[in-house]
Amino acid sequence: xxxxxxxxxxxxxxxxxxxxxxxxxxxxxxxxxxxxxxxxxxxxxxxxxxxxxxxxxxxxxxxxxxxxxxxxxxxxxxxxxxxxxxxxxxxxxxxxxxxxxxxxxxxxxxx
Amino acid sequence: xxxxxxxxxxxxxxxxxxxxxxxxxxxxxxxxxxxxxxxxxxxxxxxxxxxxxxxxxxxxxxxxxxxxxxxxxxxxxxxxxxxxxxxxxxxxxxxxxxxxxxxxxxxxxxxxxxxxxxxxx
Numbered sequence: 001x002x003x004x005x006x007x008x009x010x011x012x013x014x015x016x017x018x019x020x021x022x023x024x025x026x027x028x029x030x031x032x033x034x035x036x037x038x039x040x041x042x043x044x045x046x047x048x049x050x051x052x053x054x055x056x057x058x059x060x061x062x063x064x065x066x067x068x069x070x071x072x073x074x075x076x077x078x079x080x081x082x083x084x085x086x087x088x089x090x091x092x093x094x095x096x097x098x099x100x101x102x103x104x105x106x107x108x109x110x111x
Numbered sequence: 112x113x114x115x116x117x118x119x120x121x122x123x124x125x126x127x128x129x130x131x132x133x134x135x136x137x138x139x140x141x142x143x144x145x146x147x148x149x150x151x152x153x154x155x156x157x158x159x160x161x162x163x164x165x166x167x168x169x170x171x172x173x174x175x176x177x178x179x180x181x182x183x184x185x186x187x188x189x190x191x192x193x194x195x196x197x198x199x200x201x202x203x204x205x206x207x208x209x210x211x212x213x214x215x216x217x218x219x220x221x222x223x224x225x226x227x228x229x230x231x232x
Contacts, residue, residue, distance in 0.1 A: 042114075
């Protein structure tokens with residue numbers, strides 16, 4: 001059974017700090033890993049990673065995948081209060097379309 | 112439309128009532144997914160459509176759950192004889208691509224609606 005584990009489950013930091021969120025997975029015939037940000041509404045897409053070692057970057061957010069060790073990290077630098085959200089990691093296996101999600105990391109940025 | 116639209120946003124049902132939740136995907140998106148998200152948990156897959164065909168319903172928790180997408184666009188998730196454990200946020204997502212054999216790319220990204228929060232009393 002495909003499985004995704006995120007850590008930490010909850011994180012509280014001060015504005016301006018840098019945070020690293022972790023995602024490890026077990027999936028049959030890995031195809032892709034996706035990161036989403038969920039505030040009090042729709043999860044919004046951040047990154048899709050398919051190849052090991054290639055960093056995806058968007059502004060202060062970046063993510064990288066290690067297919068050998070079966071994990072991904074999401075980095076946020078110079079955090080802002082607007083970064084407060086639940087960050088979800090999900091994987092897709094070969095032959096499947098569905099996303100298998102982790103439990104999420106609840107990130108709180110205090111001013 | 113500009114994004115995935117779900118209605119109603121909130122639904123309160125008495126135990127035993129039937130409910131219907133609607134999803135309007137992004138125009139032109141072939142694939143449509145339903146997920147159930149319990150409080151404090153990540154979304155869990157319920158079912159998947161490619162156009163009007165329901166290709167995977169392995170996540171539906173019981174035969175009280177039924178989904179359809181008759182014209183390959185709007186989808187409805189129906190829950191019969193609701194129970195308290197059905198209380199959750201029901202998320203709908205759509206993606207442009209309908210194939211799983213190709214190299215994953217932007218066409219496979221699932222875009223989510225804001226969800227319907229169902230409370231069963």
